[in-house]
Amino acid sequence: MMNFLSFVTNGISLGSIYAIIALGYTMVYGIAKMLNFAHGDVIMVGGYISLLTATMAGFPPWLAIIAAMVGCTVLGITIERVAYRPLRNAASPLAVLITAIGVSFLLQNVALLLFGANARAYPAMVNMPNVRMGGLTITGITIITVVTCIIIMVVLTLFIKKSKSGQAMLAVSEDKGAAQLMGINVNKTIALTFAIGSGLAALAGVLLATAYPTLTPYTGAMPGIKAFVAAVFGGIGSIPGALLGGVLLGIIEILATAYISSQLADAIVFGVLIVVLVVKPTGLLGKKIQEKV
């Protein structure tokens, strides 16, 4: 029983990271209607920026994290401007998806050339004592991850509900053309979405690399894809959905690793995606959209 509980807390910790990454997917998908395949690799870039600024430039952890967030925000906006915006009105929706895959590969391989394929040890960015509750030990990083995740969710929900830019995002996700007629700068709004998503990805990168203290050019790829699964699971376009999907997926993955097989854990996670998409394509909290002819 104690084992089970500790697996569940591990799952919630991993799931919170998925949830933060899934936010980036869900916002970009909701607003730009595209699957930003490179999102996972922005996580990896965030990890490397924080690692290098902390170890080589000697930044204190909080500054390294901010550096990573700024770096990834700039990266996110640049990717959107250079690779995605020219294709926004392309005839085939596959065009921008294939480009996004290209960007993902580009980031991975640039990192591979710059930093090599060997895993680098990642320093402890945050020090937090472990908490013991009865027989259950909760690590400091777990608490920080979960708290960070909840804070981000609350702030983001408030931002979208209360601020003018947030309202503009909602409008663009509803109807791009109508939003433009209302005087909303669609390009700027989409760029802002990418900026927020990428900044969050950097944070997720720091948390992910701290929880599994190594970093390779491929660190972001798998969590990125799984976070997309989480976003779909919870219902794409929905912020609470990203949280729910992320946490559930994290728990499923850890339990599958513990009780079934570590070899098959990934297969089980992807199996969840397929079942969700076939049974309820809009996800747990998604809105149903009727297709118009």
Next chain:
Amino acid sequence: MLKKINLQVRNNMITYGIVILAFILVQILQSTGNLSRLLQGLLVPLTVYVILAVSLNFTVGILGELSLGHAGFMCVGAFGSAFFTAMVKHGDMPAGLRFALAIAIGALIAGVFGLLIGIPVLRLRGDYLAIVTLAFGEIIMNVIGAMFVGRDSSGLHFSLRDAHSLNMGADGEMIINGPLGIIDTPRDANFMVGVILVLITIFIVTNMMNSRDGRAIMSIRDNRIAAESIGINITKYKLLAFAISAALAGVAGVLYAHNLTTLTAAPRNFGFNMSIMVLVFVVLGGIGNIRGSIIAAVVLTLLPELLRGLADFRMLIYAIVLIVMMLLNWAPKAIEWRERYGLKTFLAKRKAKEAKE
């Protein structure tokens, strides 16, 4: 005389011609000893990649759906056929017949997988379909990588846990050893067989494109709703196209498996990267253009190998090719620019000018 034949047929003849010429060229180089060992080792993989590219182009270009799990079907074909070969290799079956059966089995198993996976997948569209094919590709690879199959005098043993839980007798022999895969597969594949399979693949795909079924599939790609309204059975044709594409990828897997002595279901061989590499061939060659896929597969495989300095940059080059090709071919601005200043427009303008004078 060529002009009299239908344009499409002529086009196909050129494609066959290119492949056959390339084959003859390689044979001449080989017999005069001008082919380096490196290139000789690349001959069979080249045919594997060409078949993969053509078969993926069938899904992406003709069916109009993006599949990111093509390596999964290749994996199924490779393991299905290698399993068969491992079962019969100690018997007295002649090598030729054994390989022919292996190809048929690989194609069949991959085709059946394509059909089974297609049923849930093809209900989805666009991004979702792409991500689910990716998911299936990873599932296939992971499950095969966790499979243990052994044989002893009492029959076959199967496990997803480890080799010990097979409970084999003393005369037991491992056939699929989990992450270690299948070893000692006889190297039945050679360049000649590869080229023949390439020709058959091109034959199947181009004939499919010119058939009633093929036109139905293309009409679904161009406008699903219009196709449905004139009575085309969407599900049936989508499944047909998907299964054919999967079966051809399975054939590529058979060639791949019988060109290696050790076959493992590692991400290096059958992972997402492999699927993307094939997608790069398709995109560079031109989506929907069969000949383009063949040329792109050959050039992009040979280039990094021939220019050794490029080998480290191979995946980087693929990434840049992917982005630049998509931007040039699909961005509305780029299309507009091409229409205004492109070579075709330039030639047409000059012709008009000459006609005027």
